[in-house]
Amino acid sequence: MWKYPALQKRFKDILIEYGQDVYLRRRCTSCSQDGPYMKYDDSCTVCGGTGYQKTLEKFTMRKMIVGTQYSFLKSMGIFASGVILEEGCYFFCEGSVLPKVGDLIYDFNYATDEWTPYEINKALERRYDKRIVFYNCAVRIREGTDT
Numbered sequence: 001m002w003k004y005p006a007l008q009k010r011f012k013d014i015l016i017e018y019g020q021d022v023y024l025r026r027r028c029t030s031c032s033q034d035g036p037y038m039k040y041d042d043s044c045t046v047c048g049g050t051g052y053q054k055t056l057e058k059f060t061m062r063k064m065i066v067g068t069q070y071s072f073l074k075s076m077g078i079f080a081s082g083v084i085l086e087e088g089c090y091f092f093c094e095g096s097v098l099p100k101v102g103d104l105i106y107d108f109n110y111a112t113d114e115w116t117p118y119e120i121n122k123a124l125e126r127r128y129d130k131r132i133v134f135y136n137c138a139v140r141i142r143e144g145t146d147t
């Protein structure tokens, strides 16, 4: 059985090998509410009424599309059973990132030469021995966001 430090190292190795740089834009902590539906105050002075923080944070994440997550989780040596991932696109990141539902992940699209914003639908903590090894974020492309 994998020990926690070994799992963490394994995840870091995966990021080094397969990760890509993305930007995380968190929801405004002053006016937005937790939940699957974006609620914010358009007169909020902290975020300028956008519902998102003004600063972007750079992280390395592993992006995957449906069909390959299971083998990824299996390769971590845990979660081989009991993990069901729906069809879609996922970003995996380290526990320290603390992503939340509604946050945006900007991923550079080399085909269009643009940053594509993905909205997090689910941010699932993947734990071992009560500690977070990584997050598994289910995302979908957010249309019409240019704030």
Ligand SMILES: [Zn+2]
Binding pocket: 028, 029, 030, 031, 032, 040, 041, 044, 045, 046, 047, 048, 049, 050, 051, 052
């Ligand atoms: Zn705000």
